Amino acid sequence: MHCFFAELELFIPVTEQNLADRVRYIMRSKIFDDAELEQLRRYAILSSNELATAGDAAPQATDQLPRVEAATDLPVMVDSDDDEMVSHELEQMRSKLEEAILETRSVPLENQPRLPRIPLSKRNRTVMRAPNPMLVTYLEASRDLCETESVLFGAAVAACRIIGAKLPMARRATKQSSAIPVWRKRIEDRIATARALIGRLTSFRSGNNRPRVVRTVRMAFSGTNISLSQPDITQKLTERIDDLKQKIAAWGKRIRRFSERSRRFNQNPHQFFHSDQKRLYKSLERPEVCGASPGPDQADTVALWRGLWSEPVNHSEGPWLEVVASQRASVMPMNLVTITPEDVAEAVRRGILDGLHHYWLKGFVVCHAVLARQFQVALNQKSLPSLFTIGITHLAPKYQ
Structure with a gap:
């Protein structure tokens, strides 16, 4: 399976284990029904037989093309219940x-809601593909990429509302919240309780005989034969305090061991490196320091960046520029690039367009031709709209 996948997808790095995990996920989530799975099995057996009979002969491009098209153009089978449900909701979806x-269209980009992840199911796929005929009118009237993005984003929001997915208010989050395991919260509560008990025992050993302190000490020795009137009660208190300190140390070590293991697991090259290299390198550079020192003065920061970006500077180039110019004279100019709908369909397989994940761009197939035409115009005019050049920059002060 891995060899066959490597022939079909030359530019997607994937391991045998990853393919096996994908197969198990597809089987468990019931993405395809029995008829579709049987069709895939027949296609796989047919392709393997063709490869076996070919032997050592080099395959021709005309022989490979029908197989690839058969793999990509498999019919999507939808239950009749889904068809009835979508046809019944068609007018509602249009509104x-x-x-x-x-x-x-009236909401700024930074205030648009973040599109949630949609569960994979036939029902959701059918609802997501239903707006395609309705989008033709809006996309034909679209003048640039900004309007196309707003139309597609609105279609995604409408599909989410039909499906019932929740849309959060804020689109861009500055920090992701990490869920704390229940067992860790339970251990942290034990540590807090033990520390409070140590404080009461230490206070009683120092001579504090308040009723609340005495009641806590008696509860600490409940179930034992130790009485507060014994002559060696001071030694018993010390032993009890040392025992609690050892438990706190053991609990803290368990939490640190879990945190270290989680950090190593997240930095695993097969987990973290392939998914987000920038975030991995950033985590290896230095630990995050929050509130360790006061931030830089706003006026100084504005003055610094204004001097770098706003004030023109005349540079005196050295003789190396003539060498570069002579080397550039022998470089052949690049051929003109023509962007086709097929190029857009290939690009959106794994790309993101300002919050519109490839899931939506693959579903709204009617937008591929419009995007190809508008990207071609932007390429010819050598200009992109501000939608593709606006971002949020966080200034991270080094040291002080």
Whole structure:
């Protein structure tokens, strides 16, 4: 399976284990029904037989093309219940689509809601593909990439509302919240309780005989034959305090061991490196320091960056520029690039367009031709709209 996948997808790095995990996920989540799985099995057996009969002969491009098209153009089988449900909601979806597009056009990019992850199911796929005929009118009237993005984003919002997915208010989050395991919270509560008990025992050993302190000490020795009137009660208190300190140390070591193991697991090259290299290198550079020192003065920061970006500077180039110019004279100019809908379909397989994940761009197939035309115009004019050049920059002060 891995060899066959490597022939079909030359630019996707994947391991045998990853393919096996994908197969198990597809089987468990019931993405395909029995008829679709049987069709895939027949296609795989047919392809393997063709490869076996080919032997050592080099395959021709015309022989490979039908197999690839058969793999990519498998019919999507939808239950009749789903068809009835979508046809019944078609008018509702049309009104929600118009309403969502009007909403997203008036909302700035940074205030648009973050699109949630949609569960994979036939019902959701059918709902997601239903707006395609309705989008033709909006996309034909789109003048640039900004309007196309707002139309597609509105269609995604309308599909989420039909499906019932929750849309958070804020789109861009500055920090992701990490869930703390229940067992860790339980251990932290034990540590807090033990520390409070140590404080009461230490206070009683120092001569504090308040009723609340005495009651806590008696509860600490409940179930034992130790009485507060014994002559060696001071020694018993010391032993009890030392025992609690050892438990706190053991609990803290368990939490540190878990944190270290989680950090190593997240930095595993097969986990973290392939998914987000920038975040991995950033975590290896230095630990995060929050509030360790006061931030830089705002006026100084503005003055520094204004001097770097706003004030023109005349540079005196050295003789190396002539060497570069002579080397550049022998370089052949690049051929003109023509962007096709097929190029857009290939690009959106793993790409993101300002919050529109490839899941939506693959579903709204009617937008591929429009995006290809508008990207071609942007390429010819050598200009992109501000939508693709606006971002949030966080200034991280070094040292002080």
